[in-house]
Amino acid sequence: MDDFALPTLGATLLTCVFAVMGVHVYATGKAQRQAVVDRLSTTGRIPTVGRRRRFRGVDRRMRQTRYGKKLDNRLAATGLDLTVGEFTAYTSFLAAGLWFLGSSALASFFGPIAGLLGIWAAFxxxxxxxxxxxxKFVNQLPELSRILANATEAGLALRTALSMAADELEAPAGEELGKVADKLSVGHAIDDALAELTDRLPSRELVVLVTTLVLSNRAGGTVVGSLRNLxxxxxxxxxxxxxxRTQLSQVNMTAFAVPLLGLGALLLMDQxxxxxxxxxTSSPLGQGAVIIALGLYALGFFLIRRMSKIDV
Structure with missing residues (x-):
């Protein structure tokens, strides 16, 4: 026993030394990180306010995949304060809850259908x-064009005019133009920054405005008259x-009323x-009939929405 006492004591002391060194390194690194965050927050490069993010592990893993990157771009275009991990977790909870609700309120066969419906509803x-x-951004384009025209007429450069418009306009135009101004401030070309803007918020009106700005920036000359007419x-x-949109509001309500009538018929039948x-749903014939009926309701919803979609 005495032969093992000395090595055990040495290993214990060595472990304690490593533990103290680890705690010291962790505390030093945390202090340095906080100092960097405080310095960047003072200069305005990191916002000082913000909520605590949830599901960070899920978010980190999702962002490493191609699907996570595409989903991150979609969330950025919506303007929602959600991360990829939060959206994935909330969608999973919604699907699980609807699965349980459909199985308990209707029948076990409707559980997976309700879960898939929850995922579709989230997207x-x-x-x-x-x-x-x-x-909303398209509705702000006339005011944006007016601000750019006034700034250009006053002799300001296009970069300065975009920064001024970002400060004066409300969200979402102010936020999107702020991103464009940030890219221009770090050396990005105007063409690339405006092209990314059209990718995030695609619309014919924005494409026309961006094309006008890009052509005037390349060819030079005055652009005030074009912006006034635009x-x-x-x-x-x-x-x-x-x-x-006002004329088609009743048609859009009909598109949502059709599947709701089918769900109400199922609930009434069960009552x-x-x-x-x-x-x-205990027989294959009944399951097939239910699937065909749901497919027809979905087809009706799609056709009504398609016919009521008019591009202006």
Whole structure:
């Protein structure tokens, strides 16, 4: 026993020394990181306020994949304060909850269908939020064109005019132009920065405005007259889009009412005849009929939305 006492004591002391060194290195690194964050926050390169991010491990793993990078671009276009990991986790919780709700409220066969519906609803919400933000940005384009025209007429450079517009306009135009101004400040070309803007928020109006700015920047000369005429055109298109959207509001509501009527019919059937859905989905013939019915409802929704989509 005495032969093992000395090596054990030595190993214990060595472990304690390594532990103290590890704690010291960790504390030093944490202090240095905080000092860097404080210095950058003072210069404005890192925002001083922000919420604590959740699911950081999931977010780190998702960003390393191609799907995670595409999803990150989609989230950036929506303007939502969500990371890839948070969106993935929340979508998984939603799908699991709808799976359980569909299985318990209807029948076990409807559980996977409800889960897939939850995933589709999450991505449909992203598309809706992106379209809503894009629509709001398009409505701000006349004011943006007016600001650029006034700044150009006053003799300011295009880079300065874009920075001034980013400060004066509200979100989302202010945020997007702020990104463009940040890229220009670190040496990016105007063509590349504006091209990335059109990729994030695609629209015909923005393409026309960006093309006008890029051509004037390349060829030189005055662009005030073009921007003045473009402002009037954008105002007219804004009013036209508003009228078309008002006329098609009833058709869009019909598209959502059709599948809701089918879901209401299923719930009513289960309430009138308890257990009927379990009996119907217990056979392959009943399952096939349910799948065909759901497919027809989805086809009706798609066709109505397609017919009511008018590009102005």
């Amino acid at each position: 449909a919400f992203l598309n809706w939020q992106r379209g809503r933000r894009n629509e 402002t009037v055109t954008l105002e007219e298109r804004k009013e036209t889009r508003r009228e078309v 009138v005849m308890p257990g009927s859905l379990d009996k119907m």
